[in-house]
Amino acid sequence: MKRGIPLLIVFFTGMIWLTQYFIPHYPFNKVMNLLSDWMKIIAAFAMVLGILNLLRVNFIKISRKHYNWQYSIILIIALLITIGFGCIQGITENVDTTILVYNSKSNEVISSSIFVAPAIIEGLKNFKPISSEDVEKDGKKETIQKGMMDITTKNGKVVKYTDSNPVKRIIVKDDNSVIETVIVKTGTVGHWIYKNLIEHLSSTMFSLLAFFIASAAFRAFRAKSFEAMLLLGSAFIVMLGKVPIGDVFGKIEIHEKIIISFPSIQVWLMNYVNTAGQRAILLGAAIGIIAISIKIIIGLERTYFGGE
Amino acid sequence: MSSKRLKITILCILVMVFIFGSMNVWAAAEVNQDRRGPLAWLKNFVKATFNTSEPWIDWSKSNLFVAFFVIAFIIIYYIFIAQSGKDIYIRKIAGLAAIDDAVGRATEMGRPILYISGIMDMEDIQTLAGIGILGHVAQKAAEYETPIIVPCSRSMVMSTSQEVVKEAFIRVGRPDAYDRDSVKYITDDQFGFAAGVDGIMVRERPAATFYLGTFYAESLILAETGHHVGAIQIAGTAMPSQLPFFITACDYTLIGEELFAASAYISRDPQMIGGLIGQDMVKMLCFVIILIGSFCATTISVIYKQVPSKLVLNAYPVELSYGSSKMVSVTVNESGKTFEKNLPLKLKFSIPEKYNKVINLLDSFGKKIEPVEIKKDFAFYNVAIDVGKKKSFKEILFKVQESKVKEAAEFDINFQIENMDKKDYSVALKTKIEGGKSRKYSYLKSFINFFDIKK
Amino acid sequence: MNIFIRLLKSIDRKFIFIITFFAVVIPMFYPLYLPIIPEDSVRSIFKKIDAIPEGSKILMSFDYDPASKPECHPMAIANLRHAFKKNLKIVIIQLWPFGGAMATEAIDELKKEFKEIYNRDIIYGDDYCILGYKVGGAILIQQSGKDFNGTFMEDIDGKKASEISLTKDVKTIKDFELVLSYSAGDPGIKQWVMIVDAQYKVPVAGGVTAVTAPEITPYLNSGQLLGLMAGLRGAADYETLVNKKYPPFKKYVNSGTSGMDPQNIVHLMIIIFIIIANIIYWHDKKMGLVR
Amino acid sequence: MNISSEIGVWIGAVLTLCIWSFLWKDNFLYKTAEAIFIGCSAGYIFSKLFHESFMAVLWNPLTEGTTFWGVITNPLSKGNAFLFIPFFLGLLMITRLFPGIGWMSRWPMAFIVGLGAGMNIFISLQSSVVAQLHATMLPLVKFHGGVFDMTAFVDTFNNWVIVFGTLCALMYFFFSIEHKGLVSVGARMGIYVLMISFGASFGATVMARISLLIGRVRFLKEVWLGIV
Known part of the structure; x- marks a missing residue:
C-alpha cells in the first residue's frame, strides 16, 4: 500500500503516455488531453501546501519576533490581498468597447452603442480595423468591423496606444455632436497587481543580470589555465563581434568565404563550435533523462518517494 | 478509526470512483454529448474503437520507436548485468568530491548550507536528480550538525524535499534535529523566487550553496549573490544556455549528464551504476551512428558531386x-x-x-x-x-x-x-x-x- | 607600478555596478553616436532605395505588433525617412492587425521632422497611403500579384484603393520597385520572399527581430533577399547611413543608434574589466601570490 | 519633463528602484519589495491555478447545470464523473499535512512523476537525440559545383568542426571508460570545445541582458519621468 500502489501508478501512467505516442487511434488519442487536465488539477491542490507553508513559516517568524519579522507581515498582507481578490474577482482583464455620441455643448449623451457597427465607423477617421466578420442580422448580411483608434483624453492630449491605457478618440462633428470611442478595460484587482507590481518587479529582477554578468566576467575570466583561456578568448571575441565597435578593428579578406574580423569569427564560433558543444551536451543530457525516465517507470528510481 | 479500517475505506472509495469514472470517461469524450448512460456509452465506445479511418500505428514515428526500444533494452540489460556485483570503474566527477568538503567547510565556519533543486516541478527529471543529491547532502549536514536551508519554487518539490531531508536526519539517528521549516516554499514565480533566495542568502550567509536542477535566467542572479556572501558554490544543470554562467560564477559545475550520473556515483548502488554503464553504451552507439552517418554522407557527396547542390x-x-x-x-x-x-x-x-x-x-x-x-x-x-x-x-x-x-x-x-x-x-x-x-x-x-x- | 596594481585590485563589484549603470543611463540622455560600420546586408538596402528614381512607388509591409515594436519600429522609421526624403511614393499594407497603427505612429513622428527640417508636408494619399488590414497572409500576397487593388480594396479610413491617387494606377505588385517588410514572425518577410521575389521578380528586403534573423539569413545568402536588417543593430546601421547622407536627421530620435551606444560601452567596459582582471592575475602570479 | 500621474507607474518605478538598491547592499527597501514580490506572485499564481485549473478543468465540468447532490448520486447525468479521480488524487496530496496519513500523498506524486517520465522520454528522444544525430551526419568532403575549391574547403572544414567537435565533446561524457590514450585525447579536446562554446554563449548573452536594463531605464525615463 505504501510503496506498491505508487509504483503501479507510475508504471501505468508512464506506459499509457508512451503508448499514446505511437497509436493515433481512439481511445489513445484522447488520453493526452485527459491526463494533462488531471495534472493541472493535482497541481492546483498541491499549491495549497505551498501557500500554507509560506503562511506557516511567516506566522512563526512574526509570533516569535524573529529577525526581520516586520517584512513577514507585509508578505502575508500582500499574499492574502492577492489571493482574496484573485480568487473572488478573477485575474483576467475584461475589455468593453462602446461608442458614445454626445453633444459637446450640453454634454448630453445622444446615443451610445457597442463599437462594432459599420454605419458609425464610416464617419471616423484613422479607425484601424482589427478584424471583420460577417453576421446575419434580420436576414441581411452585414460586415461588422472591430478596431482600435488613437486615444485622445478629455484635456486633448493624445496618448499613444499601450496595453494598459484605455483607448479613446473624440471627433467633433459639425452639429456639435461628439462621437467618442471608449474601449474600457475594466481590469480586476488581480490583473492590476500583475500589471503594476509583479511585471515590474519581475523585469527589474531580470535586469539585475546586466550588472551581474559584468561582475561575473570581471571575476571569472582570468587566464588561469588553458581551458580558462579558451573560455575567456571566445567570450572576448563574441562580445566584440556582437557590437558595432567590433567593426572598427577592420577585416582581412583572404577569400570570399574566409574573412577574418571580429563579427565574422563571432558568427563562425556561434554557428560551428558552439553548435558542436551544445549538441554534445544535449545528446548526453537527453540520454541521461531517458535512462532515468525508464528507471522510474520500471520502478528502480524512487527518489520522488522522499525516503523509504 | 484504526489505520487498517481507514485504508480499506479509502481503497473502497478509490475502486468505486474508478468504476464510475471508467464507465463515463469515454462517453464524455464522445461527440454525441446528448446521450449518456451505459448503453449510449457502449455504442459510442464500440463505434469509436472500430473506427477504421484512424490508423492504429503512426508509422512516421517508427524511427523513434526503434530508437526507444534499443535504448531501453541497453539500459535495462546493463542494470541486470551490474547486479552480478562486478567492480566497475567510474571516472571521477570533480564537483561531487567537493560536496563533502563544502559541507565540512560550512560546519567549520558555523554557517548554514543552502540547497536548491531547480525551479521546475516534479515532472522534470533534473529536479528529481537534484532531489536525489539533496538526500546525500542533507545526510552529511545531519552528521556534521550543520543547518540546511532548502528554498523551493514548487509546492510538490517542497513536500518531497521535506520527506527527503527528514529521512536523511532519521538515517543518521537524529530525527529530533530535523527542522521542518528548513525546507520552505517561496513562490512559483521565477524571479520572485530569485528575489527570495537572494534575500535568504544575504541574511543567512550560507557557507556552501548547491544549485542542482533546472535553472533558467535566474542562474546568474543566484550564483553571483552566492559568491558575494562568500559561499563555496556547486552547481549542476543540463540546461545548455545556463551552463556558461554556472561555469564562470561557481566553484564546481556538473555539466549536463554529470548531474544525472551524480546520484549513481553517490549511491554506489549496483543497479544505478548499471544504468550509468547503459547510458555510456547508448552514447557509444550514438558515437558510432554519427561516424557511419558521416561516412554515408561523405560517400554520397563524392558520388553526387555533379548533382545540383x-x-x-x-x-x-x-x-x-x-x-x-x-x-x-x-x-x-x-x-x-x-x-x-x-x-x-x-x-x-x-x-x-x-x-x-x-x-x-x-x-x-x-x-x-x-x-x-x-x-x-x-x-x-x-x-x-x-x-x-x-x-x-x-x-x-x-x-x-x-x-x-x-x-x-x-x-x-x-x-x-x-x-x-x-x-x-x-x-x-x-x-x-x-x-x-x-x-x-x-x-x-x-x-x-x-x-x-x-x- | 605597485600603486597602479593596488588601485586596480581595489575594484570591487559595487564599482562595476555603478559603471554599468552609468554606461547605460548616460548615453540614453546624451547619445554619443559611437562609430557604427553598417553591414553589407543593410548597405544594399540603402543603395537600392537610393537608386530608385524619384516618384517611383515602393511597398512597405508592417508585419509586427506592439510587442515587437522596440525592435521593428526603428528600422521602419529609418527606411521611411530615407524614402520620404527621396520623394518616393509609399504604399503601406499590413499583414498583422496592428501594423497600420504602427505605421501611422511612425509617420506622425516623421511628419513633424520633415516640417521642422524641410518645411515640407507629408500628405496622406499623395506621399503615402495605408491600406487596411485583411486576414490571409500569404494568400493576400499571392493575390496581389494578380490584382493589387482587388486584394487590398480599402485603406484604413475605408476609402476605396482605386480612388486614392497613389494606388489607383497600381495593377499588380510588379508596379512597385521594391518591397520592404518589417516582420516579427509569420506571415512576414518569409512569405514575401517566397512569393514576390520568386514569382514576380520584385526585389524584397526588410527587417526582422534578432530572434528570427537566423531563420531568414539563408534567403539572404541565396540572394533571394536583397538586404536584411536584424534587430536593433540593423536599425542602427540604417540610421547611420541615413544620418551620414542627411545630417539634419541626427538630432531626432534614433532609437537604434541610441540603443547601440549603451551596448557598445558596456561591452567595451566588460572587455576592459577582463583585461584588468588578467593584469592583476598575471601580476599576482609573477609575485607568487597565486599558484 | 512630464512626470506620470498614474499610480501604477509610480508603484512600478518605486519598486524598480527598491530592487536595484539591493546591488548596493541588503536594505529595508529591498526587503519590502521582496516581501511584496513573494506575497503577490505566490498569491497570483494561486489565484491563476484556482481559476484555470481548479474551476475551469475540475469544478465547472463537474457541477455544470446540476446540484452538488446530483453529481454525487448520479454522476452519469451531467459532467464528467471521471474527474473524481484527479479530485481524489488532489485531496490525497493534501494529506501531507496530517502526519499519520501523509504517505498517501505519494499516489498523486507517483502520477505526476510517471507522467513526467513518459513525457520526457519522447521529448528528449525526438528533439535531443534522433534530430541531433541526423543533424550531425554531415559529409566530410564537400564539393562546390563539382569541384573542390576554396568554398568547398571552407564548407568541408566547418563540417569537420561540427562532426568531430560533437564526437569529442561526447567523449568527455563517458563515465565508465577510463580516460586513457585516444579517449583521453578526445575527452581533452571535448573539454576545449565545451569551453569555447560556453565562452561564446556567455559573450552572446551580454547583449540581451543589457537590453533588459535599457528597457527598465527607458521605463523610468520615458514612462515615469516623461522625458522623451
Whole structure:
C-alpha cells in the first residue's frame, strides 16, 4: 500500500503516455488531453501546501519576533490581498468597447452603442480595423468591423496606444455632436497587481543580470589555465563581434568565404563550435533523462518517494 | 478509526470512483454529448474503437520507436548485468568530491548550507536528480550538525524535499534535529523566487550553496549573490544556455549528464551504476551512428558531386545534396490557424526550359506529366490534385535525371494555386525530389533518412 | 607600478555596478553616436532605395505588433525617412492587425521632422497611403500579384484603393520597385520572399527581430533577399547611413543608434574589466601570490 | 519633463528602484519589495491555478447545470464523473499535512512523476537525440559545383568542426571508460570545445541582458519621468 500502489501508478501512467505516442487511434488519442487536465488539477491542490507553508513559516517568524519579522507581515498582507481578490474577482482583464455620441455643448449623451457597427465607423477617421466578420442580422448580411483608434483624453492630449491605457478618440462633428470611442478595460484587482507590481518587479529582477554578468566576467575570466583561456578568448571575441565597435578593428579578406574580423569569427564560433558543444551536451543530457525516465517507470528510481 | 479500517475505506472509495469514472470517461469524450448512460456509452465506445479511418500505428514515428526500444533494452540489460556485483570503474566527477568538503567547510565556519533543486516541478527529471543529491547532502549536514536551508519554487518539490531531508536526519539517528521549516516554499514565480533566495542568502550567509536542477535566467542572479556572501558554490544543470554562467560564477559545475550520473556515483548502488554503464553504451552507439552517418554522407557527396547542390522550389530551400527527400503535405492556412485539410487544388507551375529537358515530372500515380506549353524560356505545367480523396495523392514526384546536368544548377519552380472553393487559403507545398542515380546507393541515403524526424 | 596594481585590485563589484549603470543611463540622455560600420546586408538596402528614381512607388509591409515594436519600429522609421526624403511614393499594407497603427505612429513622428527640417508636408494619399488590414497572409500576397487593388480594396479610413491617387494606377505588385517588410514572425518577410521575389521578380528586403534573423539569413545568402536588417543593430546601421547622407536627421530620435551606444560601452567596459582582471592575475602570479 | 500621474507607474518605478538598491547592499527597501514580490506572485499564481485549473478543468465540468447532490448520486447525468479521480488524487496530496496519513500523498506524486517520465522520454528522444544525430551526419568532403575549391574547403572544414567537435565533446561524457590514450585525447579536446562554446554563449548573452536594463531605464525615463 505504501510503496506498491505508487509504483503501479507510475508504471501505468508512464506506459499509457508512451503508448499514446505511437497509436493515433481512439481511445489513445484522447488520453493526452485527459491526463494533462488531471495534472493541472493535482497541481492546483498541491499549491495549497505551498501557500500554507509560506503562511506557516511567516506566522512563526512574526509570533516569535524573529529577525526581520516586520517584512513577514507585509508578505502575508500582500499574499492574502492577492489571493482574496484573485480568487473572488478573477485575474483576467475584461475589455468593453462602446461608442458614445454626445453633444459637446450640453454634454448630453445622444446615443451610445457597442463599437462594432459599420454605419458609425464610416464617419471616423484613422479607425484601424482589427478584424471583420460577417453576421446575419434580420436576414441581411452585414460586415461588422472591430478596431482600435488613437486615444485622445478629455484635456486633448493624445496618448499613444499601450496595453494598459484605455483607448479613446473624440471627433467633433459639425452639429456639435461628439462621437467618442471608449474601449474600457475594466481590469480586476488581480490583473492590476500583475500589471503594476509583479511585471515590474519581475523585469527589474531580470535586469539585475546586466550588472551581474559584468561582475561575473570581471571575476571569472582570468587566464588561469588553458581551458580558462579558451573560455575567456571566445567570450572576448563574441562580445566584440556582437557590437558595432567590433567593426572598427577592420577585416582581412583572404577569400570570399574566409574573412577574418571580429563579427565574422563571432558568427563562425556561434554557428560551428558552439553548435558542436551544445549538441554534445544535449545528446548526453537527453540520454541521461531517458535512462532515468525508464528507471522510474520500471520502478528502480524512487527518489520522488522522499525516503523509504 | 484504526489505520487498517481507514485504508480499506479509502481503497473502497478509490475502486468505486474508478468504476464510475471508467464507465463515463469515454462517453464524455464522445461527440454525441446528448446521450449518456451505459448503453449510449457502449455504442459510442464500440463505434469509436472500430473506427477504421484512424490508423492504429503512426508509422512516421517508427524511427523513434526503434530508437526507444534499443535504448531501453541497453539500459535495462546493463542494470541486470551490474547486479552480478562486478567492480566497475567510474571516472571521477570533480564537483561531487567537493560536496563533502563544502559541507565540512560550512560546519567549520558555523554557517548554514543552502540547497536548491531547480525551479521546475516534479515532472522534470533534473529536479528529481537534484532531489536525489539533496538526500546525500542533507545526510552529511545531519552528521556534521550543520543547518540546511532548502528554498523551493514548487509546492510538490517542497513536500518531497521535506520527506527527503527528514529521512536523511532519521538515517543518521537524529530525527529530533530535523527542522521542518528548513525546507520552505517561496513562490512559483521565477524571479520572485530569485528575489527570495537572494534575500535568504544575504541574511543567512550560507557557507556552501548547491544549485542542482533546472535553472533558467535566474542562474546568474543566484550564483553571483552566492559568491558575494562568500559561499563555496556547486552547481549542476543540463540546461545548455545556463551552463556558461554556472561555469564562470561557481566553484564546481556538473555539466549536463554529470548531474544525472551524480546520484549513481553517490549511491554506489549496483543497479544505478548499471544504468550509468547503459547510458555510456547508448552514447557509444550514438558515437558510432554519427561516424557511419558521416561516412554515408561523405560517400554520397563524392558520388553526387555533379548533382545540383541546391534546388530552390517556391523559395523553400530544399537541399538536393545526397538526394534527401522531403515528404509532400498540403498545409492550409485559414485565418491564422494551420492545419491539414482536404482541399481540391489545381496547380500551375513553370520551370526554366533548359531544366525541363533533364527533369521528368511524375504525378502521384507515377505517370509522366507533359508541359502544356513552352513559352519563352519556360515550360508550363498544369496539375490537378485532390488531396483529400486519396492519401497517395499527397505527393507530386519530381524526378531529376541528374546525369544530364553538367553543372551545378539552381532554379525556381513557381507554383500558382487556384482554389476551387474560392476561399482564402494559403497553401504551402513541400516537394519530394529524387535523383535517378540515388536509387543505386539508396541504402546510404536510407541510413541517414532513418534519423530524419518528419514533421 | 605597485600603486597602479593596488588601485586596480581595489575594484570591487559595487564599482562595476555603478559603471554599468552609468554606461547605460548616460548615453540614453546624451547619445554619443559611437562609430557604427553598417553591414553589407543593410548597405544594399540603402543603395537600392537610393537608386530608385524619384516618384517611383515602393511597398512597405508592417508585419509586427506592439510587442515587437522596440525592435521593428526603428528600422521602419529609418527606411521611411530615407524614402520620404527621396520623394518616393509609399504604399503601406499590413499583414498583422496592428501594423497600420504602427505605421501611422511612425509617420506622425516623421511628419513633424520633415516640417521642422524641410518645411515640407507629408500628405496622406499623395506621399503615402495605408491600406487596411485583411486576414490571409500569404494568400493576400499571392493575390496581389494578380490584382493589387482587388486584394487590398480599402485603406484604413475605408476609402476605396482605386480612388486614392497613389494606388489607383497600381495593377499588380510588379508596379512597385521594391518591397520592404518589417516582420516579427509569420506571415512576414518569409512569405514575401517566397512569393514576390520568386514569382514576380520584385526585389524584397526588410527587417526582422534578432530572434528570427537566423531563420531568414539563408534567403539572404541565396540572394533571394536583397538586404536584411536584424534587430536593433540593423536599425542602427540604417540610421547611420541615413544620418551620414542627411545630417539634419541626427538630432531626432534614433532609437537604434541610441540603443547601440549603451551596448557598445558596456561591452567595451566588460572587455576592459577582463583585461584588468588578467593584469592583476598575471601580476599576482609573477609575485607568487597565486599558484 | 512630464512626470506620470498614474499610480501604477509610480508603484512600478518605486519598486524598480527598491530592487536595484539591493546591488548596493541588503536594505529595508529591498526587503519590502521582496516581501511584496513573494506575497503577490505566490498569491497570483494561486489565484491563476484556482481559476484555470481548479474551476475551469475540475469544478465547472463537474457541477455544470446540476446540484452538488446530483453529481454525487448520479454522476452519469451531467459532467464528467471521471474527474473524481484527479479530485481524489488532489485531496490525497493534501494529506501531507496530517502526519499519520501523509504517505498517501505519494499516489498523486507517483502520477505526476510517471507522467513526467513518459513525457520526457519522447521529448528528449525526438528533439535531443534522433534530430541531433541526423543533424550531425554531415559529409566530410564537400564539393562546390563539382569541384573542390576554396568554398568547398571552407564548407568541408566547418563540417569537420561540427562532426568531430560533437564526437569529442561526447567523449568527455563517458563515465565508465577510463580516460586513457585516444579517449583521453578526445575527452581533452571535448573539454576545449565545451569551453569555447560556453565562452561564446556567455559573450552572446551580454547583449540581451543589457537590453533588459535599457528597457527598465527607458521605463523610468520615458514612462515615469516623461522625458522623451
